[in-house]
Amino acid sequence: MASQSTDTQGKVRPAAILGGNRIPFAKANGKYAEVSNKDMLTSALDGLIARFGLQGVRLGEVAGGAVLKHSKDFNLTRESVLGSALDPATPAFDVGQACATGLETVASIAQKIRLGQIDSGVAAGVDSASDAPIVVTEGLRRALLAASRAKKPADRVRALARIRPADLVPQAPGTAEPRTGLSMGEHQALTTAQWGISREAQDELAARSHRNLAAAWDRGFFDDLVTSYRGVYRDTTLRPDTSVDKLAKLSPVFGKSLSTPATMTAGNSTPLTDGAATVLLGSREWAAEQGIEVLAHLVDVEAAAVDFVSGRDGLLMAPAYAVPRLLERNGLSLQDFDFYEIHEAFAATVLCHLAAWEDESFCRERLGLDAPLGSIDPGKLNVTGSSLAAGHPFAATGGRIVAQTAKHLKETGAKRALISICAAGGQGLAAIVEAA
């Protein structure tokens, strides 16, 4: 985006991040167990609308998405807009890029604003691990489909007669990669071992995430970023009183069959979570017309993907590639940022990315750089807490991070922040946010 030249519409203009609203994230099968993605997304949208006085306003477009999605929710975002207080003439579209969905909706809306196609928009994401689609077995599904295709009753009976008892067991979605059958945790455990990330470092990062998020809640940082929902006022996975000592007592859950000691626990991995998040974006002119203060600008975005199937790279290592490409295009070094928001899928994921950027041979051989990107100040990393503490409703995480980052830049008067999010399928997305 940064290197884009002007086009027929005139100059590319900045896309401003104006604010955000999310519902508190709740542990799966907890307070939001019976609500749907549409319910949560509509609620998060309505909170945003109320905060910025957008009732009845026709926005340029709303982009949203969910990773675990029912087939009936093919138009999830549009249905949520129709259920919200926005002008029903506001168009919407659904996006899917696994855990990068939320950040990709921000990128899509920002692009359209930059190009002058729209003046305002909402980027959103939602996920429910509780209200997940239950799928019937392949055997039952095939038999039912064959029966529905049958023209004669006898054919229908024949099709249904093929159903076996084992076909009647429902299939819940897992977090296994479709192509490898390994869970995301098992994939990360391989990468963790490969980079030699210690248990202590992971627990330390997890404890800091809880500490930072708790501090941010306590000082009212989330007062204008979160609206309570279903009797939940704070993220329910947050444990303000956790410590490295407490985390050290947990037993490992991933990587137990590897030759190296298992280091990944429920404490340094993100829990399955339900939640929704939204971000309001607009041109500076539109913001001025509405009397909304600009928090920051989305400057540029870069996506990357890795070949994890062959084991060349770890499943969640794509951000290690996206970030250096983004830096190069924008003429920045890794140290040119005041804050870093690296999504904590697992504590080890963040530590692997940092280790890769410090590693000379990785930077030379894989990234084609003359020198390592170097290290970052851990005091600038995920300073208002991240997914280990807040939880990670897959598609909602991008919106949470962008709104949090923009507000934190505004609040501190700092200049620039880097965001990166890893995603299933060996993908990753990175973005630069700058002060207005």
Add this chain to the structure above:
Amino acid sequence: MAPAHQPGPQHSTQVLDGTPALRRLFGRAAVASVAKRRAQDKRLPASSADAAALVPPARFALRQVTADAGELTRFQHHVGESATDRLPVSYVHVLGFPLTLKVMTDADFPLPPLGMVHTANRVQVHRLPSLDEPLDLTAFTRTLAPHRRGTVAEIGLTVHSGRELLVEETSVYLAKGVRLFSDGGEQEAQAEQKANARGQSGRDEFEPPEPAALWRFSPVDVRRYAALSGDANPIHTNPLAARAFGFPRTIAHGMYTAARALALQAPGGAGWQWAVRFAAPVVLPATVAAGFAEPGDRSGLVAWHRRSGKPHLWSNITPLD
């Protein structure tokens, strides 16, 4: 047809009207197996120098075979392939399987077909057939050879589209304890020892690489593979039959595991070969781990039992010679 596989004047190719009924072939296999084991007990072992003379000349062919789109789709999904119009070479094996069985149940075939163990499979792919392409398939006995533990038969399968040779497959089967030859097993045993020394099949010193994938095999999965592939050998579906052949429970088809390996390896481009070597059978139910010898390179895959670490198969993709 390519010159190398042109049926010589001594060969008689029997063109079948349609795909032989597999159930009947398996029935015949059972009867033939008993008869042949009895006959073998009486027959004097031949010298391995005469092996070529023992190879039955019969060839069986199917002309203008087209894959059924529905069956292909179900097979592709079951083994982890995308349902494209290109036939995975694992499905070419399925199309040729009735002919392979016909070869092995023929009266002149000297080994008892039931209980033969699929030990290896080699395929040369010049071009993958497509769904709408009528194929000519021919199966025949390529070689018979002595083995340390019995006798090995290599069954050949060629697939043509018109005059164009698309695929050549060699399926290697071992008839355990059946001695057609009075000599020759020693060389084979030596070769195996050498291979072990090179660490290619040494079960004792097998060190699994990092797992790249996990495959779960349940009896239901395997029953479905049996239905989709037509390989209704009862050792895969019937616990009693499996026990009768010395397995604790039913086992997965070797080609099922191999097909999953191939799907993960996803070879592309024109002209490649696929060599699979089977080790321990996959006793059901099982979780099988698969990994690559070289990280970043999908051409060399090994699959092993996740818990015991015993290797199940090696699957290698290389460019055509």
